[in-house]
Amino acid sequence: MEDYSSKQSVENLDNPPNSRLFLVTSRSVSDDVIREKFSVFGEVQGVWVVKDKQTKESKGISYVKFAKSSEACTAMEDMHGKCLLDGTKPIKVFIAQSRSSGRHRDVEDEELTRIFIKIPKTFTEEDLKDTFKEYGDIEYCVIIKNKTTGESKGLGYVRYHKPSQAAIAIENCDRAYRAVLAEPRSKNSSADNDYHSSGRAEHMSSDLGMNPYSFGVSDPGSYAVTDYRSSDLITRCLMVSSRASVTQEQIYGLFDLIPGMDYCEMQRDHCGLNKGHAVIRYNNLGSALYAKEKLNGFEYPPGNRLIVAHIEDGEDRTSPVGKMAMQLVAAQMMSMVWNGPTTSQQLMKMSTGYRTASPMPRVQTDVSLPSLKNLAPPDSRVKERLFVVFSPAPLPMDVLEDVFWTTTKCTQLRSGFRTSLNVLEWPSQSTELNANEHLWRDLKIA
DNA sequence: CGACGGGACGC
DNA sequence: CGACGGGACGC
Numbered sequence: 168m169e170d171y172s173s174k175q176s177v178e179n180l181d182n183p184p185n186s187r188l189f190l191v192t193s194r195s196v197s198d199d200v201i202r203e204k205f206s207v208f209g210e211v212q213g214v215w216v217v218k219d220k221q222t223k224e225s226k227g228i229s230y231v232k233f234a235k236s237s238e239a240c241t242a243m244e245d246m247h248g249k250c251l252l253d254g255t256k257p258i259k260v261f262i263a264q265s266r267s268s269g270r271h272r273d274v275e276d277e278e279l280t281r282i283f284i285k286i287p288k289t290f291t292e293e294d295l296k297d298t299f300k301e302y303g304d305i306e307y308c309v310i311i312k313n314k315t316t317g318e319s320k321g322l323g324y325v326r327y328h329k330p331s332q333a334a335i336a337i338e339n340c341d342r343a344y345r346a347v348l349a350e351p352r353s354k355n356s357s358a359d360n361d362y363h364s365s366g367r368a369e370h371m372s373s374d375l376g377m378n379p380y381s382f383g384v385s386d387p388g389s390y391a392v393t394d395y396r397s398s399d400l401i402t403r404c405l406m407v408s409s410r411a412s413v414t415q416e417q418i419y420g421l422f423d424l425i426p427g428m429d430y431c432e433m434q435r436d437h438c439g440l441n442k443g444h445a446v447i448r449y450n451n452l453g454s455a456l457y458a459k460e461k462l463n464g465f466e467y468p469p470g471n472r473l474i475v476a477h478i479e480d481g482e483d484r485t486s487p488v489g490k491m492a493m494q495l496v497a498a499q500m501m502s503m504v505w506n507g508p509t510t511s512q513q514l515m516k517m518s519t520g521y522r523t524a525s526p527m528p529r530v531q532t533d534v535s536l537p538s539l540k541n542l543a544p545p546d547s548r549v550k551e552r553l554f555v556v557f558s559p560a561p562l563p564m565d566v567l568e569d570v571f572w573t574t575t576k577c578t579q580l581r582s583g584f585r586t587s588l589n590v591l592e593w594p595s596q597s598t599e600l601n602a603n604e605h606l607w608r609d610l611k612i613a
Numbered sequence: 614c615g616a617c618g619g620g621a622c623g624c
Numbered sequence: 625c626g627a628c629g630g631g632a633c634g635c
Contacts, residue, residue, distance in 0.1 A: 180628090191626050215629065228626060264627070271627050283621065311622060322620060345618080352622060412625095 179212070181265040185236040185279065185334065185348070188243055189263035190229040193255035198229065200251050205231050208245065209238025230263055237338055240279065240331035244474070248408060248434075248444050257434075257444070261410070262330070276410065276472045279330035282337055283349035286310070288321045299325045302339060303332025306464055324349055328464045328472075403455045404480040405447040407462075411471035418445045421467060427454035448480065 180187055190201065198214040205211055210233060217228040233239040239262060247260040262274040286295065295308045307326040310319050327333045337346045407418055415433040422428055430448035449455040455477065463475035 189627065217628065220629090226626085228628080230628070259626075261626095266628065273626095285618095285620075309622070311620090314623090320620080322622085324622065345620090350621075 177266070180232065181267070183236050184265070185262045185274070185330075186233045186239045187263040188231040188233070188239050189261045190231060191259040192225075192227055192229060192251060193258075194225040194227045195255060196225070196227075196229070196251050196258070201229055201231060204246065204249075204251055205233075205242050208233070208242035210234035235334070235338060237331055237334035240329070240334045244329055244331055247410070259443075273410065276330055277466075278351055279348065280306075280328065280333050280472070281324055281326045281349040282333050282346050284323050284325065284340075284344040284346045286319075286321055286323050286344065288319045290319065290321075290323070292323075295323050295325060299336055299340065302327070302336035304328045329474075400477045400479070401452060401456055402477045402480040402482065403449050403452055404478045405449075405455055405459055406476050406478045407445045407447060408474040408476075409443045409445075409467075409471060411468060412443060413445075413467070413471075415445065417467070418447070421462065422447045422458055425449070425454050425458045425461070427451050446478070 188205075192201070196216075198216045201216070202211055202214045205214070211231060212234055213230075213232040215230045217226045217230075218224060219226060231239070231242070233242065243260040243262060246258060248257045250257050262279060264270050264272070264274060282299075284299075290298075290310060292308045292310055295310060296305055299305060299308070304327060305325055306328055307324075309324050311322040311324075312319055325333075325336065327336065333348065337348065340346050405422075407422070409418075415431065418433065419428075419431045422431060427449045428447060429450045430446070432446050434444040434446065447455075447458070449458065459475045459477060462473060465473050465475075467473055
């Protein structure tokens, strides 16, 4: 039957902003199916499947208009990668470009997760967090301050992990905050879009949290803990979702930085196409939990936020006892995770691999380094771990050795060259490193 | 009649 | 790879 509500008047297409979805589906998927699957997320005001003018056949492109941006975002986050019909390829879901914008580039999470707000001048960043955490997991809060006096300008940014959270904040927070989506930072920063420029580097830092201990049940300052939709499922298996296309090698390289991975596979459809989803399994709960806390929301490649969530691994963890065990695992993580059986083998694999890898120009630093220290025994229990993100390319391993191995009692160097990410491990807290701000900035240590 | 909107980040 | 239809109010 002709469905009146399939119509979308042009003036409503982008009202409110970001309330319309762009879908890529199998050509066999009808608007009825789309409506059925998407109306659970909110008020669907229109569904339109783009068809060939002559053949009337679907082109595999559809639009779904919701009443609210939060509904559209939630649907996008939930439905991206799902199959609408048995045997059809997984769909892709994006926020549609506004019809006037003329661009056909995907709208990235980067543009949908940060809000810009007006706040009382007396607000601290803690006040900001406390006020806005009710709408979702906050990744990052800043108050814009006068650089010389340090006084607040009464404006701030809040970065959430998910577009739906930012949308919910904008829709529901007090009007006095004037919450809107923040313009991406790069847009304002001159015409310098060089990959090597500092404008790009914003994406690299702070995604993993500066404090290696800032995760888990005992830390009230951590916002990376479970949210309302991923519930409290904790398993050894993770699902990684990426909007940008990533290779299995990249995902492997990234998640293998955390010891204990015993399985990593990209989900592919029958055509062998990359779905942007991967399943990772670790041999212990702690590694999986840690990997999720550290890598959920991590931008890889820069600008592309990975979503990492636990998925069923077939074991029952729903009982109260199971939950308590889970918390115990989280609390004891730092002392247990790092002694996985794979660590030494991988170190060997790495250290034989890098020297034959591409010869790079020598890197130099004028940072003054602390005095030489002894290496900790290789079998030391690891207490602290550092993620180092490089842009645009990773440093050779021997340079890292010079910088880190000699300045602290570092025990291990693990490297994900394909991911431009390295991990270093310490048997104790490396306070010297904290003090070395130049080093932190230069290397984008997360 | 009757109270809104602009503002923008850092190496 | 994957980006924009069809139809035409009612004073």
